Amino acid sequence: MRILTILQIITIFIFVTSCSNSEPETFKEEEISKKPEISEEIGNKKETEHKDNAKEDKEVPVDVVKNLSQTEEKPMYVINSTDWKVEPIDKDNNEKLVLLTIDDAPDKYSLEMAKTLKNNEVKAIFFVNGHFIQSAEKKAILKEIYDLGFSIGNHTMTHTNLNDLTEEEQYNEIIELNHQIEEITGEKPRFFRAPFGSNTDFSKKLVAEHGMVLMNWTYGYDWEKEFMNKDALADIMVNTPLLTNGANLLMHDREWTNDALQKIIEGLQEKSYKIVDPKKIKTL
Numbered sequence: 001m002r003i004l005t006i007l008q009i010i011t012i013f014i015f016v017t018s019c020s021n022s023e024p025e026t027f028k029e030e031e032i033s034k035k036p037e038i039s040e041e042i043g044n045k046k047e048t049e050h051k052d053n054a055k056e057d058k059e060v061p062v063d064v065v066k067n068l069s070q071t072e073e074k075p076m077y078v079i080n081s082t083d084w085k086v087e088p089i090d091k092d093n094n095e096k097l098v099l100l101t102i103d104d105a106p107d108k109y110s111l112e113m114a115k116t117l118k119n120n121e122v123k124a125i126f127f128v129n130g131h132f133i134q135s136a137e138k139k140a141i142l143k144e145i146y147d148l149g150f151s152i153g154n155h156t157m158t159h160t161n162l163n164d165l166t167e168e169e170q171y172n173e174i175i176e177l178n179h180q181i182e183e184i185t186g187e188k189p190r191f192f193r194a195p196f197g198s199n200t201d202f203s204k205k206l207v208a209e210h211g212m213v214l215m216n217w218t219y220g221y222d223w224e225k226e227f228m229n230k231d232a233l234a235d236i237m238v239n240t241p242l243l244t245n246g247a248n249l250l251m252h253d254r255e256w257t258n259d260a261l262q263k264i265i266e267g268l269q270e271k272s273y274k275i276v277d278p279k280k281i282k283t284l
């Protein structure tokens with residue numbers, strides 16, 4: 001009789017344990033699949049060679065908190081997944097915010113741009129491509145940018161439009177780069193930006209599963225011919241009507257952007273914008 005009771009208790013215990021183990025998994029799946037899809041707004045300005053196929057993109061939720069990275073500071077901001085603006089978590093926070101991002105790094109000017117930012121005590125995300133970090137010299141440059149305190153984002157291995165790739169190819173474009181960046185810096189990227197802002201349902205899910213925040217941008221100009229010089233670029237980046245609270249500024253590793261960067265930082269600060277530290281942006 002007593003043995004039977006013990007067996008019953010054990011059986012009940014196993015049943016309860018297995019249920020509670022499986023629940024979070026089921027819940028997570030449902031959370032992801034049940035999220036309403038929101039159509040994507042691409043920034044008013046599009047990145048170089050942007051193609052139309054991004055318009056079919058759908059959103060992935062960004063409101064699940066898990067696995068804060070070791071270097072992540074207490075989150076104060078989130079990226080809005082419909083307009084890519086940076087917003088305070090605390091709605092009483094009235095700071096005027098901007099986020100600086102530098103794509104196609106580290107090609108030729110990223111390290112100098114990082115030093116300019118550092119001299120001004122402001123932060124940015126450098127979105128890196130795999131083809132720029134294949135030599136020992138370029139790996140060392142990426143490490144130096146990381147060690148200067150900048151966040152390293154994933155911009156894919158080869159800067160190919162994800163809509164032109166199979167799911168397996170997309171996986172390799174994104175995950176292989178994460179591995180390579182982690183090998184160099186010791187930290188996995190927390191941010192992802194697709195080449196040309198051209199996301200796919202598959203890549204969005206993959207990026208979310210790997211704990212990265214996906215973002216396109218609000219505006220940028222350094223790929224337009226008339227702004228490929230220091231003064232014109234510094235002027236438009238600060239005086240465009242698209243500069244509003246939370247704007248996500250897209251710049252590239254380019255000569256004229258490097259030249260204009262100091263003036264851009266000063267112009268934003270003169271207009272009382274606070275340049276957000278990406279380490280304070282909430283990850284997935």
Ligand SMILES: [Zn+2]
Binds near residue numbers: 047104155159195196
């Ligand atoms: Zn790019």
